[in-house]
Amino acid sequence: MSRRSPQPTGLASDLPPISYVWETPNRRPRRAEWDIPDPAAPGRLTPAMRAKLERIVRRAPEVMVKITGRTKDVLHLKSHLAYITRNGELDGETEQGATLAGRSGLKDLQQRWEDDVGLDGKRRRDGSLSINIILSMPAGTDAVAVKESARAFAIETFGGNHDFVFVQHLDDKHPHVHLTVRSLGHDGRRLNPRKADLQAWRDRFAGELRLRGIAAEATPRRTRGRVRKADRGAVRAMRKRKITPDVNRLAREEVLAGGRVGRTVKRPWEEQIKSRQEAIRRRYLDYAAELHRSKLTADHELARQVRQFVDEMPTVETRRHALRNELSELASSRRRSAEQGRDGDVRDHKRDDKRTR
Numbered sequence: 001m002s003r004r005s006p007q008p009t010g011l012a013s014d015l016p017p018i019s020y021v022w023e024t025p026n027r028r029p030r031r032a033e034w035d036i037p038d039p040a041a042p043g044r045l046t047p048a049m050r051a052k053l054e055r056i057v058r059r060a061p062e063v064m065v066k067i068t069g070r071t072k073d074v075l076h077l078k079s080h081l082a083y084i085t086r087n088g089e090l091d092g093e094t095e096q097g098a099t100l101a102g103r104s105g106l107k108d109l110q111q112r113w114e115d116d117v118g119l120d121g122k123r124r125r126d127g128s129l130s131i132n133i134i135l136s137m138p139a140g141t142d143a144v145a146v147k148e149s150a151r152a153f154a155i156e157t158f159g160g161n162h163d164f165v166f167v168q169h170l171d172d173k174h175p176h177v178h179l180t181v182r183s184l185g186h187d188g189r190r191l192n193p194r195k196a197d198l199q200a201w202r203d204r205f206a207g208e209l210r211l212r213g214i215a216a217e218a219t220p221r222r223t224r225g226r227v228r229k230a231d232r233g234a235v236r237a238m239r240k241r242k243i244t245p246d247v248n249r250l251a252r253e254e255v256l257a258g259g260r261v262g263r264t265v266k267r268p269w270e271e272q273i274k275s276r277q278e279a280i281r282r283r284y285l286d287y288a289a290e291l292h293r294s295k296l297t298a299d300h301e302l303a304r305q306v307r308q309f310v311d312e313m314p315t316v317e318t319r320r321h322a323l324r325n326e327l328s329e330l331a332s333s334r335r336r337s338a339e340q341g342r343d344g345d346v347r348d349h350k351r352d353d354k355r356t357r
Contacts, residue, residue, distance in 0.1 A: 057309040070128035084178040136176035149208035150177035225313030
């Protein structure tokens with residue numbers, strides 16, 4: 001299906017939908033309201049598209065919805081429930097709106113979910129009992145709004161089919177909620193989220209926050225010009241202990257090997273990343289140009305913000321590029337230190353030579 005409008009229809013008439021820059025690249029993306037073009041003018045910015053574009057260029061805080069793990073047996077499940085409630089010190093809330101307070105509430109929940117596990121005769125031995133999720137916002141976000149949004153998100157996403165419990169943690173600078181959802185639904189189907197589901201969850205959580213007056217967005221990295229994935233938690237933990245993860249060691253060895261043979265091996269996926277980022281930047285600037293041709297002052301201001309946003313986008317840098325630059329800078333630093341050392345030796349030698357005359 002063509003992304004271009006066949007007929008002029010006004011603002012951005014000949015341009016593809018701006019939603020290209022924030023679509024998550026997966027096989028079957030779920031269409032949100034800001035991804036759906038106007039049938040009468042497919043190239044025009046709809047109000048929903050414009051609102052999302054404004055949030056992006058004004059850098060609305062990004063939500064985090066992350067699956068942290070799955071419980072595989074009853075002991076693991078009980079342990080996780082004890083962890084998120086701090087062994088009963090924090091209150092939990094269920095899909096029915098019931099509050100679980102203290103250790104007695106925790107034990108009741110653990111026993112109920114354990115009994116339900118015993119009724120699940122079709123579960124595979126390695127099948128999960130629950131999926132554990134964190135919903136988080138940057139520091140400074142109103143914690144009450146985060147909790148209310150998490151509750152609404154959980155009810156909308158899982159209510160009526162999956163049992164769940166959520167607990168808010170306030171002992172971290174980022175207000176966040178731990179949400180544990182039973183894998184087996186009342187309809188007999190198991191929860192098995194895919195990439196498109198996770199993006200839909202992020203969009204829904206961000207929408208709930210906006211309903212409560214909190215500026216929030218849920219864009220993929222590519223929308224903001226970032227191409228490098230965040231390091232996994234295990235990798236970050238190893239670095240804190242001054243241990244070099246295998247992924248870093250192997251990447252360094254690859255970069256060094258390429259430097260020794262005097263050539264840089266091109267990676268097709270890196271060319272694709274670069275090409276995609278160039279296309280994203282062009283889309284932004286194309287719409288900025290169209291907005292600037294408008295007669296409305298608000299459009300001119302948004303066009304200026306879009307151009308500034310593109311100017312401030314980070315350079316396209318993969319992990320391999322970053323390592324290569326890091327090693328190059330390290331080599332240059334060592335050369336400078338060596339040259340300074342030689343200069344110092346020469347000066348010392350000259351002073352000693354003068355003293356002996």
